[in-house]
Amino acid sequence: MASEISTKEYITHHLTNATMCNTETGVAFNKACADAGFWQWNVDTLGWSIAMGLLFLFIFRSVAKKATSGVPSKMQAFVELVVDFVDDNVKSTFHGKSVLIAPLALTIFVWVLLMNLLDLMPVDVLPSIAGLIGQYGFGMDPHDVYMKAVPTTDLNMTFALALGVFALILFYSIKVKGLGGFAKELSMQPFGHPVFIPVNLILEVVTLLARPLSLALRLFGNLYASELIFILIATIGFFQLPLHFVWAVFHILVLPLQAFIFMMLTIVYLSLACEDH
Template identity: 85%
Template sequence: MASEYTTSEYIKHHLTNATMCNTENGVAFNKACSDAGFWAVHIDTLAWSVGLGVLFLWFFRSVAKKATSGVPSKTQAFVELVVDFVNDNVTSTFHGRSALIAPLALTIFGWVLIMNLMDLVPVDVLPMIAGLVGQYGFGMDPHDVYMKAVPTTDLNLTFALAIGVFMLIIYYSIKMKGIGGFTKELTMQPFGHWAFIPVNFILETVTLLARPLSLALRLFGNLYASELIFILIATIGLYQLPLHFMWAVFHILVLPLQAFIFMMLTIVYLSLASEDH
């Protein structure tokens, strides 16, 4: 597939989302959405993230329904290992009491991990399939059919996850401290004098907003750079196989690490929000 494009066109094609938007002439796709601005939907990101999320829930639910107290199957042992791993990290990091945190941490870790693992799929496979479907199913030019199969390489998705965590931070801060306590935390720290209220508010607001920002950008930056390297390797043709294999083996360590970091930072931020100063 790389031979059909120049290198720059090939890279741009693989890094472009399948986009849908509303225009004056109705619903439009891809290139016709270039002037749509904010109100454009990345349908590949939505489809893959929702589909992988459903797959994660189905897999864990099916294993839980078949779980036995006897000798576990390999699949049950794997799921129990993941659950115990997440539970141990929640127990050691979250110092409050909440029935939500452990399931939330497990969902974040499992969902982000399975989305990250899409990065191991050869970069030409899914775009090529999408191009064939567009060509023979809808009469489209394959060059105008885009498919990004790694949802976490889309900043919109990582920010959506981070905003969800941010809303929980605000919720737990108000729940544990009350509106007055939360307001006091923003205005009377780190300098406990009324004269420093403006300075305290600016510092604490920046700290608060930096949490979802760091969550979103860290996950996006690592996965986007990784996907870009896979695409660059693919541009060299048949000689890509050894390099692709080596980068994929290294990546097997990186992908779970990024899911783990996102999960741990979420737990830490919610633990800080739940502390009653």
């Protein structure tokens, strides 16, 4: 595929989401969505993220149903290892009282990890399959069919996750401290004098908004850069295999690390939100 088009077009094609939007003439895709306005749907991001979420639920539910107190299967042992790992981090980091934090942390860690692992798929496989489906199933030009398979390389996805965490931060802050206590925290820290309320508000609101922003941009930046390197390696042609293997081996360490960081920061932010002093 890289030999049929220029390197710039090849990279651009792989970094473009499959976009769907509503226009005056009906449903449109990608190029026809350029002037469609704000409401556009990246269907590949939605599809793969939902698929990874369902895969997570299927694996953990099937293991839970077949769990035994005797000698566990390899899958049960692996799931128990992941659950214990997340539970230990929650107990050591979260100092509030909520039975929802551990399941939330487990969901975030496994879901983000599964979405990240899609980055190990060879960059041409899924776009080529999507192009063949578009060509023979819908009569489309394969070059007009897009498939960006890693949801966490889409800023919309990482911001959606971060905004979900931000909503929980606000919820627990108001639940534990009360609306008045939360307002006082924003207006009377770090300087505890009414004269400094405007300064305190600026500092605290910026700090509060920086949390979801840092969550979203950190995950997106690392995965997008890694995916871009895979694509650049693919432009080499036949000699890409050794470099692809080396980068993939290194990437196996990066992908769980990014999921872990996202999970840990979520726990830390929610722990801070639950502090009532």
